[in-house]
Amino acid sequence: MKKPIYKTLYLKFKQLIEAGNYSAGDLLPSENQLCLDFNTTRATVRKAMTELEHEGLIKKQHGKGSIVQVVKKGIGILSLEGTSSNFAPEEMYTKIIHAPVQQQWPLDFWYPLSEQEQKAGCITFERIREIKGKPLLLEVTYLPNLYLGGFMEINLENKSLFQILLHQFNIKPMSGDQKIRAITADQALADKLKIEKDFPTLHLERKIETNKIGFNIYSSIHCLTVDYFLQGRF
């Protein structure tokens, strides 16, 4: 279970950039230099740099170098980092409005389920994320009831789901898929997000695949895009 070299390198520079050790426009050390510094080869260095580029932290320019980009200001919800990562912990709060319950999958579920998932039933709960005391989004999460012994007893209030899954169940998000629509809030949603009925919101239906084959994290998210917006790279 040791960490690959490329991941160490990737995390190191991700941290350096996000901590502000580089300014936008700065050049990272060249790939050959990094090979020397970290005693590795270009294939490995390039794998790390490619991930940084996909995430938008740097931009590679042929013949010139790896250029640090300006930091993003949107909600990085179009990525694997989870919703939390773009805000300082003290600015953000996650409130549980429905504690986890075990039940059958909804009949009109928005992604096709494997037979294994279908049989296992699901654990579902509902959370609201607030920024500086203002509701930002409502997230209903569905997990297949597999590998999750003891999950029901965990208090999720203001905790990171991804952290819990990783540390207590060794489940790690790997990739995902999402569908996005614009819809207006009905009365129930409006009450929860403290907005007017018929206010426009983004609706996301997500499936996140994990290292455990057959264990996917599903969620339905209603997101306000007044003070923030969704941001993604491609």
Added chain:
Amino acid sequence: MKKPIYKTLYLKFKQLIEAGNYSAGDLLPSENQLCLDFNTTRATVRKAMTELEHEGLIKKQHGKGSIVQVVKKGIGILSLEGTSSNFAPEEMYTKIIHAPVQQQWPLDFWYPLSEQEQKAGCITFERIREIKGKPLLLEVTYLPNLYLGGFMEINLENKSLFQILLHQFNIKPMSGDQKIRAITADQALADKLKIEKDFPTLHLERKIETNKIGFNIYSSIHCLTVDYFLQGRF
């Protein structure tokens, strides 16, 4: 200007999958087999497969193989392929509602511009995409007025902007960034998309970087998400 091997491989399998030569769940030939078939090495094969995986066409599973995924049904607008690629040409029509004009950049432009772009001014035009005669989205595009001699004379009606830029100006999209919000339609937008005022729409502000450094394609898109939705992978 010859095509890299990995790209040939990538395009070949992309085509095979999208044409239906594989069903969801099928395994692609193993990486070692592809090395033999295409007389290349694993690094090259893996680069092609990694791109297919990022696009969601396959899913790699350690110890098993590369599994073909179900085809997507959303608008692939969260990717580089352009809006057009998910629909058959006969189903889709692109209507010009404002032909290209040269002018200064709007003062409240949504992405910071380089000095070079700022000085050059912009070419802007407005298009509506229809699926089966029904308006789907309104796209206002801004191009920096650089390298684009003769562009004003091109008839864009029902043509692919990306194709024109590639073949006539050797400009190729490389990567991009987008911001997404939910907003309600004002009267002008409602008229253009043939919907009611205050109907919810997705609003995208995009910047697409190209192989020409300093030449970015900007667009503002208002998209209906009734019959279709946006879809993306991460």
Added chain:
DNA sequence: GAGTGGTCTAGACCACGCA
């Protein structure tokens, strides 16, 4: 021309799945 990233070769060892 020197230095950068882009592509590629020809190997190697490991971790995982499946029979």
Added chain:
DNA sequence: GCGTGGTCTAGACCACTCT
């Protein structure tokens, strides 16, 4: 135990930018 994808080495040549 065998075949799969995941990581890595140690080179090579090319295309591009900058001076």
